[in-house]
Amino acid sequence: MTTPPSTSHGTFQGTDVLRWPVVGLLLRWRHFRTALQLVLLAVAVVIVVHGFIGPEIASANLATVLTWVHYRGLLVVALLAAGNLFCTGCPIIRVRDWARRLHVPTRHWPKRLGGKWIAIVLFAAVLFTYELFDLWSLPRGTAYLVIAYFVVAMGVDLLFTGASFCKHVCPIGQFNFLTSTVSPLEVQVRSADTCRSCHTADCVSGHRPGGRSTPIVQRGCELGLFLPAKVGNLDCTFCLDCVQACPHDNVALGTRAPGVELADANRRSAIGRLADRPDLVVLVLLFVFGAVMNAFGMITPVYRVEQWLTTMTGGAPEAVVLGILFVAVIVIAPIVVVGGAAVATRIVSADARSPWRITARYVYALVPLGVCLWTAHYAFHLLTGALTVVPVTQSAVIDLMGWPMFGEPLWRWAGMRPGKVFPIQLGFAIFGAVGSIGVAHLISLHDHPKRAVRATMPWAIAIAIITVAAIWVLFQPMEMRGVGFGG
Numbered sequence: 001m002t003t004p005p006s007t008s009h010g011t012f013q014g015t016d017v018l019r020w021p022v023v024g025l026l027l028r029w030r031h032f033r034t035a036l037q038l039v040l041l042a043v044a045v046v047i048v049v050h051g052f053i054g055p056e057i058a059s060a061n062l063a064t065v066l067t068w069v070h071y072r073g074l075l076v077v078a079l080l081a082a083g084n085l086f087c088t089g090c091p092i093i094r095v096r097d098w099a100r101r102l103h104v105p106t107r108h109w110p111k112r113l114g115g116k117w118i119a120i121v122l123f124a125a126v127l128f129t130y131e132l133f134d135l136w137s138l139p140r141g142t143a144y145l146v147i148a149y150f151v152v153a154m155g156v157d158l159l160f161t162g163a164s165f166c167k168h169v170c171p172i173g174q175f176n177f178l179t180s181t182v183s184p185l186e187v188q189v190r191s192a193d194t195c196r197s198c199h200t201a202d203c204v205s206g207h208r209p210g211g212r213s214t215p216i217v218q219r220g221c222e223l224g225l226f227l228p229a230k231v232g233n234l235d236c237t238f239c240l241d242c243v244q245a246c247p248h249d250n251v252a253l254g255t256r257a258p259g260v261e262l263a264d265a266n267r268r269s270a271i272g273r274l275a276d277r278p279d280l281v282v283l284v285l286l287f288v289f290g291a292v293m294n295a296f297g298m299i300t301p302v303y304r305v306e307q308w309l310t311t312m313t314g315g316a317p318e319a320v321v322l323g324i325l326f327v328a329v330i331v332i333a334p335i336v337v338v339g340g341a342a343v344a345t346r347i348v349s350a351d352a353r354s355p356w357r358i359t360a361r362y363v364y365a366l367v368p369l370g371v372c373l374w375t376a377h378y379a380f381h382l383l384t385g386a387l388t389v390v391p392v393t394q395s396a397v398i399d400l401m402g403w404p405m406f407g408e409p410l411w412r413w414a415g416m417r418p419g420k421v422f423p424i425q426l427g428f429a430i431f432g433a434v435g436s437i438g439v440a441h442l443i444s445l446h447d448h449p450k451r452a453v454r455a456t457m458p459w460a461i462a463i464a465i466i467t468v469a470a471i472w473v474l475f476q477p478m479e480m481r482g483v484g485f486g487g
């Protein structure tokens with residue numbers, strides 16, 4: 001059997017961004033993360049304040065505009081251009097670190113709550129409530145959501161050690177972790193030989209310059225990732241604590257082939273083998289089919305389907321109708337499409353594994369498609385509404401200061417016309433499909449070297465089905481709610 005290239009084993013051969021003249025110096029600066037967190041904390045404060053005191057109109061309030069247009073759009077742009085920079089700059093972790101100066105948690109996250117199950121439930125709940133309550137249109141609701149996020153994260157991380165909230169609870173974090181598997185950068189060791197001769201493992205346990213019995217002056221990886229055994233970007237928040245902690249300056253932020261880690265069957269530090277993680281399998285399915293559902297929720301035909309379901313159920317409440325729709329798209333569709341591909345692969349490649357085991361191996365191939373579908377959706381809002389932040393900020397300044405310090409609001413500023421964005425969306429969908437088929441084929445080359453093409457075919461068909469469905473959704477007439485400021 002051939003082995004797909006592993007991302008973190010052996011000596012690093014890519015380009016190390018940490019060694020670049022200006023960017024490298026900035027990233028290695030001890031207070032880089034804090035500086036980024038303070039900027040995003042200021043943005044979070046603006047969102048909450050304007051959410052409460054600003055106008056109730058979504059397109060005129062910084063809470064809704066910054067959260068549902070700019071934050072989501074820039075999040076995927078950063079992930080695709082570099083890596084998980086929004087976890088790096090997460091303001092919640094800044095506030096948590098301040099709070100931990102007053103109260104240091106001592107409990108470890110309970111083993112029976114391990115994995116991503118809580119985050120999966122919250123991810124599904126956020127998708128569902130977003131559609132049910134039209135969160136994009138509620139400045140106050142958005143402000144409450146931000147506050148709730150801070151409160152829950154504080155509660156979890158003041159009770160449990162490490163980055164328990166990031167690893168097990170945060171739905172945005174799981175979105176970022178999955179998307180970062182196709183990022184071009186990865187935190188990895190520079191030399192495996194240096195790690196082999198290293199006896200302290202400070203990258204994970206923390207740096208103690210005076211030896212084991214002395215206090216930690218720089219924490220190690222809060223996510224429990226031991227650098228020499230780390231593979232890929234899953235569970236990595238790009239915090240760069242390991243860069244500061246390694247006493248041998250042996251950690252790089254290196255370039256790599258995006259997505260290849262999804263085909264890697266090796267055991268990973270703090271994660272294990274991907275195929276042995278049912279929670280990650282479910283998370284990937286929710287991520288991919290949730291992208292289709294989220295886009296479906298903003299187009300006109302969804303209302304016809306909802307009306308039909310309301311009639312069929314004898315006038316059931318909206319929550320029930322939406323629940324039926326969610327079950328159809330994020331439960332039944334994956335079972336049929338992905339389960340069908342697994343059964344077909346079992347037959348055509350004479351694979352003795354159960355359909356579940358085959359699914360657990362190949363499902364990660366769907367991630368590039370999922371990433372590109374989320375990007376196509378968020379890019380639409382970002383590109384059609386990018387400039388709205390200017391007049392809304394001008395208006396917010398008038399609300400707060402009482403006079404037009406930045407001039408009268410330029411309400412005509414918005415962004416690209418929707419028609420101009422459609423080709424970009426189509427490009428993302430096709431690009432994602434090609435990437436997913438490529439990853440599926442890498443998996444086949446590893447698992448079925450003599451029948452690789454045959455083993456890949458069912459997955460290529462499944463990917464094509466999801467892509468066609470998503471493109472159909474992207475090209476449907478859109479509710480006004482979706483244009484420019486959310487949906």
Ligand code: SF4
Pocket residue numbers: 189194195196198199200201202203204227228245246247248249250251
């Ligand atoms: S502390 Fe540095 S040298 Fe030691 S194992 Fe970690 S990355 Fe390798």
Ligand code: SF4
Pocket residue numbers: 187220221222223224225230235236237238239240241242243
């Ligand atoms: S400390 Fe852990 S989470 Fe942070 S960058 Fe290093 S490996 Fe990633």
